[in-house]
Structure formats: structure tokens, C-alpha cells
Amino acid sequence: MNNFLIFIYLNSEIVTFFIINVFIIIYFIERLIFNSKELDIKYIYLLSILFILLLYLLYSNSPNEVSSIYYLNNYFIYNNFIVFIKEFMIFILLLYFIYYYNYNNIIKLPFFEYIILILISFFALQIIIISNNLFIIFLFIELVNLCIYCLIGLNKYSNIGIECAYKYFIQSAFSTIIGFFALSLLYNSCGTLFINELGLLISNNNWNIISILGIYLLILSIFFKLGLFPLHSWIADVYQGSFLVTVLFIATLPKIAYIYLFLKIFIQFYSLIKSFCLIISFITIIYGSLISLYQTSLKRLIGYGSMVHVGFIIYSISLYSIESCTASFFYLFFYILLTFFIFTFMLLLYDSDNNNKLYFIDNISQLNIILNRNKLLAFMFAFILLSLAGLPFFIGFISKWYIFLSLINKGSYIELFILLIVSIISAAYYIRILRFLFFLNNKNLKIKTFLNLKYSESLLIYLILLFILNMLIIILHPWIYLLIFKNLIFIIF
Numbered sequence: 001m002n003n004f005l006i007f008i009y010l011n012s013e014i015v016t017f018f019i020i021n022v023f024i025i026i027y028f029i030e031r032l033i034f035n036s037k038e039l040d041i042k043y044i045y046l047l048s049i050l051f052i053l054l055l056y057l058l059y060s061n062s063p064n065e066v067s068s069i070y071y072l073n074n075y076f077i078y079n080n081f082i083v084f085i086k087e088f089m090i091f092i093l094l095l096y097f098i099y100y101y102n103y104n105n106i107i108k109l110p111f112f113e114y115i116i117l118i119l120i121s122f123f124a125l126q127i128i129i130i131s132n133n134l135f136i137i138f139l140f141i142e143l144v145n146l147c148i149y150c151l152i153g154l155n156k157y158s159n160i161g162i163e164c165a166y167k168y169f170i171q172s173a174f175s176t177i178i179g180f181f182a183l184s185l186l187y188n189s190c191g192t193l194f195i196n197e198l199g200l201l202i203s204n205n206n207w208n209i210i211s212i213l214g215i216y217l218l219i220l221s222i223f224f225k226l227g228l229f230p231l232h233s234w235i236a237d238v239y240q241g242s243f244l245v246t247v248l249f250i251a252t253l254p255k256i257a258y259i260y261l262f263l264k265i266f267i268q269f270y271s272l273i274k275s276f277c278l279i280i281s282f283i284t285i286i287y288g289s290l291i292s293l294y295q296t297s298l299k300r301l302i303g304y305g306s307m308v309h310v311g312f313i314i315y316s317i318s319l320y321s322i323e324s325c326t327a328s329f330f331y332l333f334f335y336i337l338l339t340f341f342i343f344t345f346m347l348l349l350y351d352s353d354n355n356n357k358l359y360f361i362d363n364i365s366q367l368n369i370i371l372n373r374n375k376l377l378a379f380m381f382a383f384i385l386l387s388l389a390g391l392p393f394f395i396g397f398i399s400k401w402y403i404f405l406s407l408i409n410k411g412s413y414i415e416l417f418i419l420l421i422v423s424i425i426s427a428a429y430y431i432r433i434l435r436f437l438f439f440l441n442n443k444n445l446k447i448k449t450f451l452n453l454k455y456s457e458s459l460l461i462y463l464i465l466l467f468i469l470n471m472l473i474i475i476l477h478p479w480i481y482l483l484i485f486k487n488l489i490f491i492i493f
Contacts, residue, residue: 009071009078012086013130015054016123019047023119027112047115048097055090068491070132074194077132081487085129085260088333092252093122095340095466102347102459103245109154118249121147125257134186134193134218137261138179141225144254145172151246152238164234164241171224171234179221185214199268215269216276222265225258226310227303229284239303247299248343251306252336259310259332263317263325267491270320277318284311285419289426298349298364301429302342305388308426309335312419316403319410326485327402333480334395334473341384341466347459348377364436380467382434387470389430390423395470398477 068079096118104111124140124147131137149169155161187193189211190201201207202215224231239247266273288307295301309331316328349361383394390396400423407416473480 009069009076010130012054012090013123013126015050016119016126019050020116020119020123023112023116027116048094051090051094051097055087055094070196074196075133075136076130077196078130079491081491082129082260084484084487085256086126089122089125089253089256092256092336092340093118096249096252098462099248099340099344099347100245102344102462103243105459106347107243109243109245114151114154114245117147117150121249122253125253128257129260132195134183134195134198138176138183138221141179142176145176148172148246148250148254151249152242154246155241155243158241160241161243162241164237167237168234171231175221175224175231178217178224182214182217182221185210185217189214195264195268202269202272212272215272218265219262219273219277222258222262223280223314226255226262226314227307228280228311228314229287229307232284232288232307235303235307236300239299240297244343244346248339251302251339251343255310256332256336259313259317259328262314263328263491266317266320274318274320277314281311281315281318282415282418284308285315285422289422292426292429295429296364298346298361298433301364301433302339305426305429306339308422312400312403315419316406319406319412321406321409322485322489323409324403324406326481326488327399327406329484329488330402330477330481331399333484334399337466337470337473338384338387338396341463341470342388344459344463344466345377345381345384364433377463378437380463382437383467384470385430385433389427391427393474395474395477398474402481 068077070077100114100118103109121144124143127140128137128144131140149165149172152161152165152168155165183193186198189208190198192198192201202211220231227235238250242250266277285308288304288311292301292304292308295304313328313332313335316324316331387394387396390400404416404419407413407419
């Protein structure tokens with residue numbers, strides 16, 4: 001294979017690595033020569049332009065290959081769906097830069113350190129997606145974890161922040177030990193860590209109890225990263241104790257890479273782990289729906305709600321049909337966009353204490369006092385809540401509808417009935433927020449009146465653009481579903 005073709009396959013990773021090095025050089029120049037510690041908007045513009053060019057490079061120069069291609073001694077894999085995933089991740093990263101800029105206008109964070117950690121994580125996530133070797137995958141998963149440890153630990157002046165960083169570090173380290181122990185079992189029993197070779201060995205029944213144990217431990221390690229039951233305890237603490245901008249990153253980009261990683265492994269070992277994955281994801285959906293009913297913290301509610309959404313995605317993949325896998329990624333893409341929408345609204349929920357120190361509001365009962373000054377914002381917030389609840393004609397309903405159709409095609413009517421009941425239960429806690437938003441009498445609230453804080457124009461424009469994007473998605477969803485189907489069909493079969 002010629003070097004130019006390898007460059008085309010690795011173009012996004014090479015460009016991202018180049019951008020990281022450029023920003024490290026800029027960091028030292030700014031600190032050592034200009035002694036600058038403030039955010040400079042020109043670097044956000046520069047980053048956005050570079051990644052828009054990278055998006056164009058991916059779109060215009062990718063070879064039109066139908067099946068998967070292995071290159072560089074089978075360590076990496078290329079197919080059209082990987083390009084599709086990376087294009088979506090770059091688009092999400094661009095949205096994230098805009099979100100970070102608006103967040104930094106409210107609460108100042110160390111700009112260069114934060115951006116470099118985000119870029120390193122993004123580079124590692126791309127390697128996870130294209131890698132065909134489990135050792136490389138888990139090596140870069142640990143690189144992502146190291147960056148996330150630092151991002152969570154930036155909230156060092158909060159006792160809750162320090163506690164959640166410590167909890168996540170301990171639990172994630174335990175998950176990493178399980179993952180690498182699984183790799184040692186697989187290598188000891190099969191003699192390889194290449195995913196396609198492991199799948200070939202198992203399909204020929206060349207496996208034993210050690211390799212089976214290794215596969216199950218491997219899946220459990222991935223389930224921890226996704227926050228599935230019973231490996232979910234870190235979610236609520238991290239969501240509540242970290243900066244909003246950090247939580248948004250953890251809730252979006254890593255989930256895309258880890259879910260695709262799960263699909264890549266599941267395709268090879270589905271005969272062994274299908275029932276296990278269906279049971280775990282099914283329990284996750286039920287548990288997350290029930291525990292969310294008792295939450296008064298908006299951050300914890302979103303955290304436990306993410307368990308339900310990821311549970312639906314993993315359950316749909318575990319059904320293992322082209323319709324269910326397409327439905328799962330359709331659900332994933334629009335859950336990510338809805339997450340951006342609700343976290344952008346949370347930027348509006350802040351107040352100042354007696355020392356003029358800003359902090360974000362987390363109590364659900366206080367939403368009415370914050371948002372009742374602007375009925376348009378309240379309407380858009382209600383729209384996104386109804387979408388997350390999965391009510392008919394909203395994007396959340398359309399995403400679940402494709403999954404339910406997959407269950408109907410499988411003839412799984414009992415599971416369909418249970419998931420419909422659970423969906424109704426999960427809709428209740430989002431609708432409960434609407435009660436506090438529109439129907440609660442302010443006189444009954446024993447809390448102080450919030451200040452008339454002014455929001456930046458860029459934040460409001462960003463919010464309106466996200467709302468328009470969600471409306472366009474509702475109109476164009478059949479075309480988007482077919483696009484995912486077209487790119488995914490050659491991977492599943």
C-alpha cells in the first residue's frame with residue numbers, strides 16, 4: 001500500500017496530532033514570552049477553521065471503499081462508516097468549542113491547558129475508532145482517562161469536585177485493571193489481540209473457558225466507560241461535581257467512540273455475548289428510569305437519564321440486525337445533539353452569591369424563577385425536555401420508534417411491551433420538570449429572587465441555532481436514517 005493512501009486513511013489523526021503540537025508551541029510562547037493567562041478568542045477561531053478544513057479533507061479525499069480495509073500490518077482498519085463517525089465527531093467538537101467559549105465568558109478556566117487536554121482526548125478517541133488491536137485500543141482508552149482525570153480535577157476549589165475526581169479515578173483504575181487482565185487472558189488463550197483474528201478463532205470454535213472469561217471481562221470494562229448497570233455509580237457524582245463544560249465532553253465524544261468500539265467487538269463475538277449484553281442493557285434501562293424519578297438535582301437527573309439512553313443504544317445493537325444497529329446509531333447521534341441543547345440551557349441557570357461569585361443552579365424547583373423572564377427560552381427548554389422524554393412527533397420519539405420497529409421485526413413483543421412501559425416511566429421525570437417550569441406558584445418557593453443577569457448574545461444565538469438544527473433533523477430524519485443504513489450495512493454483513 002503506497003504512503004499517500006495511508007495518509008488518506010489517517011488524515012484526521014495526522015492533522016489532529018499536528019494541531020496538538022501547534023497549540024503546545026503556542027502555549028509555551030504565550031506563557032514564557034507574553035505571560036498571558038486569559039482566553040484569546042482568536043485561538044477558538046483558529047481551532048474551528050482547522051477542524052472545518054479537516055472535515056472537508058475527510059469528506060473530499062476519502063476513497064470510496066465498500067468493505068473494510070486493513071492496513072499497516074492489520075493494526076488499523078478503514079471503512080466508510082468509520083469516516084462517517086469521524087465526520088460526526090469533528091462536527092460535535094466544533095459545537096463543543098463554541099460551548100466552551102460561552103462557558104468561559106461566565107466562569108474562567110485555564111484556556112490552553114483545557115484545550116490541549118480536549119485535543120489529546122479527541123486524538124486518542126480517533127485512534128480507538130480505527131484500531132484493530134485490543135492493546136492499542138486500551139492504551140488509548142487510558143490516555144483518554146488520564147485527560148478526563150485532569151479535566152474533572154480542575155474543579156479543585158469544590159469539595160464535591162475533589163470527591164468526584166477521586167471516586168472516578170479509583171473506579172476507572174479498577175476498570176482499566178479488568179480490561180488489561182481481559183487482554184492477558186485473551187492473548188494467553190488465543191495468541192493474538194487483533195479483533196478480526198479473535199473473531200475468526202471463536203467462529204471456528206477454537207476457544208476455551210479462559211478466552212470466554214477474557215471476552216466477558218473486556219465487555220464489562222467497556223460497559224464501565226458507558227456507565228451501564230452495575231458499573232454506573234460514577235455517573236451521578238461526576239455529573240454533579242465537575243464543571244458543566246467537562247461533563248458535556250464526557251457525555252458526548254467518548255460515548256461515540258466507545259459505542260462504536262462495542263459494535264466492533266460485538267460483531268466478532270456476538271454468538272457468545274449477545275444474551276449477556278441484552279440482559280445488562282435491559283436492566284440498565286429499567287434501573288435508570290426508576291432511580292431518575294427520585295432526583296431533585298438537574299445534573300444527577302441528566303446523568304441517570306444518560307444511563308437509560310445508552311441502555312437503549314446498547315440493547316438495540318445487541319439485537320444484531322441491520323435495522324437495529326442503524327436505529328442505535330440514529331438514536332446515538334440525536335441523543336448527543338439533544339445533550340448539547342440541554343447543557344446549553346444549563347448555562348442560563350446561574351446566579352451570584354453575596355460575594356458576587358457566580359455558581360450554577362442545580363435544583364429543579366428553581367427553574368421557574370430563572371426562565372420565566374423569557375417565555376421563548378422556556379418554550380425551547382420545554383421542547384428539548386419533551387424530545388428527551390420521547391413524546392410523539394419529537395426527535396426522541398422518532399429515535400425510539402426505530403428501535404421498537406426492530407423489536408417488532410424480531411418478534412420480541414414481550415420486551416417491546418416492557419420497554420414501552422419503561423419509556424412512559426422515563427417520560428414522567430422529564431415532564432415533572434415542566435411542572436416546575438410552568439405550573440409552580442413562585443409564592444410557594446422559599447428561595448430568594450435571582451438577579452437579573454444578562455446573557456451574552458453569542459450564547460443566545462448558539463441556543464437558537466441548536467433549536468433550528470433540531471427542527472431540521474425532525475424534517476430530514478428519513479434521509480439521515482438511510483445515510484446511516486448505507487454506511488453501516490457493509491460492516492454488519
